[in-house]
Amino acid sequence: MEMNASYTSLVAVGDSFTEGMSDALPDGSYRGWADLLAARLAERTPGFRYANLAVRGKLIGQIVDEQVPLAAAMQADVVTLVGGLNDTLRPKVDMGRVRDKLTEAVEQLAPSCKQLVLMRSPGRNGPVMKRFRPRMEELFAVVDELAAKHDAVVVDLYxxxxxxxxxxxxxxxxxxxxxxxxRVAEAVWQSLGMDAVDDWLTPLPAAAPLGWTARRTGDLRFAREHLVPWVGRRITGKSSGDGRPAKRPELLPFEAPRD
Structure with missing residues (x-):
């Protein structure tokens, strides 16, 4: 498909990043970059259709088994695939298997759509990012290789x-x-050849550094509300997405949720 063409449909595949956490709406559901992108594309094309198959917590093997065949069957103009990062954050990971599964996903999706979009996922600056950076960069090297082979677009958020x-x-x-x-929605929008709405790379304004008390309070809240439950799920082998359906499982005309 020619870049900046009239895209009539979008299917998003992946995990919590694509599901839209933590861009919460008043009703408690999540919006996220894929919904924002769909809303923009729908403004250009009457009858635009959108499906979002992403479910939080999914590993690349689960994405391939549960989402990729459904997405491929939809024959959408644009498919976005972001997966594998949850695998790299596990204490132990077989990066060879991650490569094989990601390859399997791309080989199924690329022929099924007019434009496949892959991403080098963003990472929050800090000790966790530093620890897992080598695995992430190994994953992104695979993304780059697959994109070059299958004529996919890569959005470099990393x-x-x-x-x-x-x-x-x-x-x-x-x-x-x-x-x-x-900002991610804007980045993907531009990667599809659309005119820029703004510069998604613009840094945030400088801010005064937090004091010791504020930092410790934030650390304690993070540990209590998020870190402990996350570690618990790793120990028990459970996932936040277990039993959870996709929020938009069918390729249907898009109507943006109200803020």
């Missing part, structure tokens, strides 16, 4: 300093804020 800013991340330190999701 290389964007603005998205590493801790203020772009929610209190759980794993998911983007609404502003972060808005």
């Amino acid at each position: 290389g964007a300093a603005a998205l590493g800013d801790q203020r772009m991340w929610s209190v759980d330190r794993l998911h983007l804020t609404p502003e972060g999701h808005r």
